[in-house]
Amino acid sequence: MITHANTSLTIDASGLSCPMPLLKAKQGLSKLQPGETLWLLATDPASERDIQAFVKLSVHSLLQFEVSEGVYQYLLQKGRNDAL
Template identity: 40%
Template sequence: MHDAIDIYDLRGLNCPLPVLKARKRLAGLPQGARLWLETTDPLAVLDIPAFCAEAGHLLIETMALDGAHRFLIQRGA
């Protein structure tokens, strides 16, 4: 599986905007699609995993970057 996964740039947005925008973007993707979210919001390390659990998405990977975080999410049902 070598398909490129889009990166949704949410840097510079603060809570609750990263989760709200991620919800909308994921809703437009087919089930099983994957998306990287990149955010500078320090609360995202709590908010994104909670959002995934609540919405039924799979949080595959979390990565710390210089001043940011990246989350790989697979859209659930």
């Protein structure tokens, strides 16, 4: 289970379809300082592909990921540069 007690921001994108979970994550990350974390919840299976691809192309990190009872949980850490 993802530990989210110390996350800087939580976004519940449950019920939103692609690409909205990714867009919500990007909006949330833009509000954070480098090193802070975002806990994203989504129910769209396509969010897994989208978040994985986004992290590969950005300076942000995916610290943890899990799927439990149809809920995709991502713990993202903001990187040092907001290039994306």
